[in-house]
Amino acid sequence: MQLVIVRHTESAPGMPDELRTLTPTGREHAHSLGIELRDQGIEPDAVVASPLLRALETAAALAATLGLGDPEVDERLAPGASPADIRNAARGRGETVVVVAHQPDCGQAVAAFTGGPEPAFPPGGYVRLELSVD
Numbered sequence: 001m002q003l004v005i006v007r008h009t010e011s012a013p014g015m016p017d018e019l020r021t022l023t024p025t026g027r028e029h030a031h032s033l034g035i036e037l038r039d040q041g042i043e044p045d046a047v048v049a050s051p052l053l054r055a056l057e058t059a060a061a062l063a064a065t066l067g068l069g070d071p072e073v074d075e076r077l078a079p080g081a082s083p084a085d086i087r088n089a090a091r092g093r094g095e096t097v098v099v100v101a102h103q104p105d106c107g108q109a110v111a112a113f114t115g116g117p118e119p120a121f122p123p124g125g126y127v128r129l130e131l132s133v134d
Contacts, residue, residue, distance in 0.1 A: 001131050002096040003113075004042060005086065006062070007106045009033065009124040011054035022057045029124045030058045034065025037098070042128070044068065045094020050077035050101050058124075059100040071100070081105040083112035087131065 010026035022030065037044075049059035049071045059071035072093070076085035079102045086109045090097040101109075107118035110127045119127060 001090065001094075002042075003087075003090050003129045003131050004037065004044065004096070004098045004126055005106050005109060005129070006033070006058065006098060006100045006126040007103050007121045007123055008050075008052075008055040008058040008100055009061075011123070018052045020052070020054050022054055026054070026123065027057070027061065030061035031065055033058075033124050033126070034062045037062070037126075038066055040128075042066075042096065042098075044096045044098045046090075047071040047098045047100065048074050048077065048089050048093060049099075050079070050081070051075055052078060052102070055100045055102065059098075062098060062100065066098075077101045077105075079105065081109070083109040087113075090131075 009029040010023045011020045047059045047063040049055045051073050063071045074089040076089045103121045107121045111118040
């Protein structure tokens with residue numbers, strides 16, 4: 001399975017945390033990120049997102065740009081997601097899956113999957129991985 005782990009793009013401050021929206025810059029970045037993924041030949045079968053609004057908005061922009069329908073929501077991708085949660089949220093959704101989640105979860109998952117250090121994961125950052133489907 002090809003997994004693309006994406007941190008949501010720039011969000012506005014505010015409370016409650018789960019209802020924070022993307023900033024105008026974050027919306028533009030999400031759209032341009034979708035174009036970048038498409039230009040790299042990434043053709044996901046699904047886009048799966050954390051239930052928090054900023055992740056859903058990022059995922060919706062990616063899905064639209066990549067020619068997919070609405071993103072799927074998976075509660076396991078909420079802040080605090082483990083590497084296993086991220087893998088399991090993607091499992092069974094196709095050969096190529098884009099997962100939109102939060103930091104530090106994204107960096108911790110990449111480190112766990114690769115055995116390497118945690119990469120920097122700025123808003124809108126992403127890492128593309130090949131994972132076994134076991």
